[in-house]
Amino acid sequence: MPGIADRRARGLLLLVLLGIVAAAGLSWLQAQTAQRVREHEARLLLERLREVLPPPERFDNQPALDRLLLTDPRLGSERALPVYRVRRNGRPVAAVLTVVASGYVDEIRLLVGIDAGGQLIGVRAIRHRETPGLGDGIDARRSDWIRQFAGHGAGAGLALRRDGGDIDQLSGATITSRAVVKAVRAALAVFAERRAELFASTAGSDGLESPP
Amino acid sequence: MTDANATATLRGGLWDNNPGLVQLLGLCPLLAVSTTLVNGLALGLASLAVMTATSTSSSLLRHWLHPDLRLPVLVLLIASLVTAVDLLFRGWLFELHLELGLFVPLIVTNCVILARAESYAIRVAPAAALADGFAQGLGFAAVLGGLGALRELLGHGSLLQGADRLFGPVAAGWQLQLLPGEHGLLLASLPPGAFFGLALLVALRQRLAQRRRAAAAVPET
Numbered sequence: 001m002p003g004i005a006d007r008r009a010r011g012l013l014l015l016v017l018l019g020i021v022a023a024a025g026l027s028w029l030q031a032q033t034a035q036r037v038r039e040h041e042a043r044l045l046l047e048r049l050r051e052v053l054p055p056p057e058r059f060d061n062q063p064a065l066d067r068l069l070l071t072d073p074r075l076g077s078e079r080a081l082p083v084y085r086v087r088r089n090g091r092p093v094a095a096v097l098t099v100v101a102s103g104y105v106d107e108i109r110l111l112v113g114i115d116a117g118g119q120l121i122g123v124r125a126i127r128h129r130e131t132p133g134l135g136d137g138i139d140a141r142r143s144d145w146i147r148q149f150a151g152h153g154a155g156a157g158l159a160l161r162r163d164g165g166d167i168d169q170l171s172g173a174t175i176t177s178r179a180v181v182k183a184v185r186a187a188l189a190v191f192a193e194r195r196a197e198l199f200a201s202t203a204g205s206d207g208l209e210s211p212p
Numbered sequence: 213m214t215d216a217n218a219t220a221t222l223r224g225g226l227w228d229n230n231p232g233l234v235q236l237l238g239l240c241p242l243l244a245v246s247t248t249l250v251n252g253l254a255l256g257l258a259s260l261a262v263m264t265a266t267s268t269s270s271s272l273l274r275h276w277l278h279p280d281l282r283l284p285v286l287v288l289l290i291a292s293l294v295t296a297v298d299l300l301f302r303g304w305l306f307e308l309h310l311e312l313g314l315f316v317p318l319i320v321t322n323c324v325i326l327a328r329a330e331s332y333a334i335r336v337a338p339a340a341a342l343a344d345g346f347a348q349g350l351g352f353a354a355v356l357g358g359l360g361a362l363r364e365l366l367g368h369g370s371l372l373q374g375a376d377r378l379f380g381p382v383a384a385g386w387q388l389q390l391l392p393g394e395h396g397l398l399l400a401s402l403p404p405g406a407f408f409g410l411a412l413l414v415a416l417r418q419r420l421a422q423r424r425r426a427a428a429a430v431p432e433t
Binding site: 007010011014015022025029030032033040041132133134 | 280288302303306368401
C-alpha cells in the first residue's frame with residue numbers, strides 16, 4: 001500500500017490527467033461533429049424556407065444564401081433578423097422576412113414569405129413555446145391553421161373574424177392567433193415601405209439598420 | 213459476477229430500487245421531457261448511455277481515487293461524458309436535439325448518476341459497476357418512456373409521434389393514433405400532467421409490490 005501522501009498525489013495526478021484527456025477528447029469530437037451540425041442547420045433552413053417560397057420555376061437564385069440582416073423594431077425585435085431575397089435574373093420576385101410575435105407563453109418566431117406584389121405566399125412558425133393542444137396549432141405539423149394566410153394582402157381581410165377580418169382563429173387561443181396576425185401585418189408593412197431598400201443590396205451585405 | 217447477481221442487479225434497477233419510482237431521483241428531466249414517448253425514450257437512452265459509461269469508468273479508476281478528490285474527479289468524468297453525448301446527439305439526431313434542447317446537457321445534474329457512481333460503482337469491480345449502471349439507466353429510461361407514453365396517449369391519443377426523429381426515416385409511419393387526438397386530455401400534456409402521471413406510476417408500483425408481498429405471506433396462514 002502506498003503512503004497517505006502518495007495516494008493523495010496519485011489522486012491529484014488522476015484529476016489533472018483526466019482533465020487533459022477530457023479536453024482533448026471533447027475538442028476532437030466537436031471538430032468531428034461541427035460539419036454535420038452545419039449541414040443539418042442548412043438543410044433545416046432550406047426545408048423551412050421551401051414552404052414559404054414561390055414555386056421553384058419562378059426564381060433562379062439561392063434564397064438561403066441571398067441573406068440580409070434587417071433591424072426594424074416593428075418586426076418585434078431590437079436585434080437584426082434575417083431576410084431571404086428571392087430573385088429571377090436579378091429582379092425581385094419575393095422576400096422571406098423573419099418576424100417575432102409575442103405569443104401567449106413566449107416569443108413566436110415566424111417566417112413570412114411575401115411576393116413582389118405584396119401578397120403572402122405563406123407563413124410558418126419556426127420557433128414557439130405555445131400551449132400544447134391550444135396555441136401550438138400555429139405549428140403547421142399540428143394543424144392547418146397557419147396555411148390560411150397564403151394569398152392574403154395587407155387589406156382589411158387580414159384580421160381575425162372577431163376583429164372584422166376573415167382569418168379564423170385557433171379555438172381557445174385568441175392571444176396566440178392575434179399575435180401571429182399582428183406580426184404578419186407588421187412584416188407586410190415593413191416590406192411595403194422598405195421594398196426597394198431590401199432588394200438594393202447584394203448577397204453578403206452587412207445589413208440594414210432601422211430608418212432614423 | 214454470477215447470473216443470479218446480474219439478475220438481482222437488473223431487478224433492482226427496473227423494479228426494487230428503480231431510480232424514478234423508488235429513489236425518486238432525477239425528477240427534473242423526468243418531468244420536463246416526458247411529453248411524448250419518443251422524447252422520453254430519447255432522453256432515457258441518453259441517460260442510460262451516460263450512466264453505464266460513468267459507473268464503469270469510475271469503477272476502473274477506483275484505486276486511484278483519493279477520498280478528498282473523489283467528488284471533483286467524478287464530476288469531471290460525468291460532465292465530459294454528458295458533453296460527448298450532447299455533441300453526438302447534435303450531430304446525428306439534430307431535430308430531436310432541437311426539441312429536447314437544454315435537457316441533454318442537463319443530464320449532468322441528474323443526481324442518480326453521481327449517486328450510483330459514488331455509493332456503488334467505486335466500491336466494486338468494473339463488471340458489477342457496468343451491470344449496475346446499465347440496470348439503473350434502463351430503469352430510468354423505462355420510467356421516462358412509460359410516463360411519456362402515458363402523457364402522449366392521454367394528451368394526443370397517439371403513440372410514437374415523431375418516431376422518425378429518433379429512429380430515422382424508416383420510422384416515419386410508426387405513429388399510432390389510438391384515440392381521437394382532437395379532444396385529448398390537455399392536462400396530460402401540460403407540466404402538471406407530468407406530476408399526476410408520475411404519482412400514478414409510483415402508486416401503481418407500490419400496489420403491485422404490496423400485493424406481491426401479501427401473496428408471499430399467505431402460505432403461512
